[in-house]
Amino acid sequence: MTTLTVAAVQAAYVLMDREATLAKVEELLADPAVRAADLVVFPEAFVPGTPIWIDGPPIWDGDEQWFAMLADQAVVVPSETTERLGAAARRAGVYLVIGINEREAAGSTIYNTLLYFDADGNLLGKHRKLMPTGSERTVWGMGDGSMLETYQTPFGRIGGLICWENYMPLARFYLYSQGVDVWVAPTLARGDGWVATMRHIAREGRCYVIGSNPCLKVDQIPADFPDRDRVWRTDPDDPDWVEPGNTVIVGPNGEILAGPARHAETVLYAELDLAKVRSARRMFDPVGHYHRPDVFRLAVDTAPRPVVTTLHNGFPDPLI
Numbered sequence: 001m002t003t004l005t006v007a008a009v010q011a012a013y014v015l016m017d018r019e020a021t022l023a024k025v026e027e028l029l030a031d032p033a034v035r036a037a038d039l040v041v042f043p044e045a046f047v048p049g050t051p052i053w054i055d056g057p058p059i060w061d062g063d064e065q066w067f068a069m070l071a072d073q074a075v076v077v078p079s080e081t082t083e084r085l086g087a088a089a090r091r092a093g094v095y096l097v098i099g100i101n102e103r104e105a106a107g108s109t110i111y112n113t114l115l116y117f118d119a120d121g122n123l124l125g126k127h128r129k130l131m132p133t134g135s136e137r138t139v140w141g142m143g144d145g146s147m148l149e150t151y152q153t154p155f156g157r158i159g160g161l162i163c164w165e166n167y168m169p170l171a172r173f174y175l176y177s178q179g180v181d182v183w184v185a186p187t188l189a190r191g192d193g194w195v196a197t198m199r200h201i202a203r204e205g206r207c208y209v210i211g212s213n214p215c216l217k218v219d220q221i222p223a224d225f226p227d228r229d230r231v232w233r234t235d236p237d238d239p240d241w242v243e244p245g246n247t248v249i250v251g252p253n254g255e256i257l258a259g260p261a262r263h264a265e266t267v268l269y270a271e272l273d274l275a276k277v278r279s280a281r282r283m284f285d286p287v288g289h290y291h292r293p294d295v296f297r298l299a300v301d302t303a304p305r306p307v308v309t310t311l312h313n314g315f316p317d318p319l320i
Contacts, residue, residue: 002155002273002274002275003155003271003272003273003274004037004038004039004155004156004182004271004272004274005036005037005038005039005269005270005271005272006037006038006039006040006041006182006208006210006249006269006270006272007033007034007037007039007040007041007094007267007268007269008041008210008211008212008247008248008249008258008259008267008268008269008270009028009034009040009041009042009043009212009247009267010043010212010213010214010215010245010247010261010264010265010266010267010268011024011028011042011043011046011214011215011265011267012024012214012215012216012217012220012265013046013047013048013049013050013214013216014048014049014222015048015049015050015052015216015220015221015222015225016048016049016051016066016069016070016073016225017048017049017073017222018047018048018073018074018075018081021046021047021048021049022047022081022084022085025042025046025047025085025088025098026084026088028267029088029089029091029092029094029096030088030091030092031267033267033269034092034094034267035092035093035094037094037269038094038095038119038155039094039095039096039097039153039155039158039182039210040089040092040094040095040096040097041097041098041184041186041210041212042096042097042098042099042186042212043099043186043187043188043212043213043214043247044099044112044114044162044163044186044187044188044212044213044214045099045100045101045112045188045214046098046099046100046186046214047075047081047098047099047100047101048070048073048074048075048101049101049214049216050188050214050216050243051066051067051070051101051139052216052221052231052232052242052243053066053230053231053232054135054136054138054139055135055232055233056230056231056232056233057230057231057233059135059138060138062227062230063138065226065227066226066227066231067139069226070101070110070139071103071108071110073101074100074101074102074103074110075100075101075102075103075113076102076103076104076105077100077102077113077115077123077126078123079105082115082123085098085115085117086117086121086122086123087121088121089117089118089119089121090119090120090121093119094119095116095117095118095119095153095158096115096116096117097114097115097116097117097158097160097184097186098114098115098117098186099112099113099114099115099162099186100113100114100115101113101140102126102128107307109141110139110140110141111128111129111140111141111143112128112129112132112136112140112162112163113126113127113128113129113143114126114127114160114162114184114186116151116158118153124151125147125149125151126147127143127147127148127149127161127162128141128142128143128144128147129142129143129161129162129163129165130142130143130144130145130148130165130168130171131164131165131168133163133164144303144304144305145300145301145302145303146302146303146304146305148171148174148175148300148302149178150175150178150179150180155181155182155272155274156181156182156274156277157178157179157180157181157182158180158181158182158183158184159175159178159180159183159184160175160180160183160184160185160186160209160210161175161185162185162186162187163185163186163187163188163189164189166185166187166197166201167197170298170300172201172204172205173286173287173298174298174300175205176204176205176207176286176287177287177298180205180207181207181208181274181277182207182208182210182272183201183202183205183207183208183209183210184209184210184212185198185201185209185210185211185212186211186212186213187211187212187213187246188213188214188243189213189246190213190243190244190245190246190262191246192260194211194246195211195246195248195256195259195260198211198248198250199250199254199255199256200254201250202250202251202252202253202254203252203253203254203284204286205252205286206252206253206277206280206281206284206285206286207252207277208249208250208251208252208272208277209248209249209250210249210250211246211247211248211249211250211259211260212247213243213245213246213247214243214245215241215243215244215245215247215261215262215263215264215265215266216241216242216243217240217241217242218232218234218239218240218241218242219240220242221242241263244262244263245260245261245262245263245264245265245266246259246260246261246262247259247260247261247266247268248260248261248268249268249270251272251276252276252277252280253276253280257270258270
């Protein structure tokens with residue numbers, strides 16, 4: 001298959017409510033228009049939503065109850081939650097990429113994670129954000145190189161990075177080297193500058209780029225949310241919105257195919273012709289004929305970094 005239809009979802013989560021947000025994901029994936037797509041991309045940290053307090057009150061000023069909610073509502077991988085997401089993808093018959101707040105079953109550190117599901121509902125893999133940005137470091141830990149993967153599909157290879165990871169040139173280059181055709185960039189970033197970044201990556205990687213944002217109004221913060229009046233600092237230039245959205249789909253020459261969508265819950269669609277990826281790389285291929293491996297070399301450590309490595313007879317356990 002050389003063509004595919006993509007759906008970039010811009011929607012509101014139910015803040016720190018995993019069950020309600022999962023129900024919304026299932027509802028969106030049941031929509032006939034969404035089901036007609038081959039690949040559906042949801043925003044960053046969509047389940048159970050962005051920890052919006054990190055950009056509200058001063059850091060660590062009375063956020064204990066909010067963080068406890070985040071830890072309680074975060075997603076363990078695998079779990080009943082991932083099974084439900086996989087089942088929703090299977091019913092819709094789509095490949096699904098969705099952002100979650102993840103924690104280990106026996107841990108309290110939260111990770112900003114992307115999950116990849118195939119159209120049969122199988123979890124293909126996950127990617128943890130390598131470097132949380134600014135105040136994000138008060139709620140999210142760091143991923144490692146073992147989760148910098150891309151995934152082959154019937155319609156080409158998919159992969160990508162989360163939000164400002166997309167500004168990391170070496171991370172981009174490593175994924176380009178894996179032959180990405182469709183780049184996913186779930187994000188919270190807003191404004192025209194971010195759209196320019198999506199267009200740059202498309203031109204640099206000669207790939208399609210799908211940027212997907214959440215979209216949340218202030219009045220969508222649950223009425224019973226703890227310290228609701230403190231959890232978000234309203235932007236005087238956009239007082240009705242916590243996250244206004246900025247979803248966009250870009251072609252391999254940097255042309256905007258859909259969006260950017262702002263100030264509305266919506267789904268953007270585009271039909272992608274992967275032959276255009278191949279033809280665009282005839283002039284510029286960042287990891288092929290336009291690369292100079294005799295001058296530049298990239299070393300990537302893809303070893304997992306578990307918290308504990310058990311030893312047997314002085315050697316690491318091969319199952320760890």
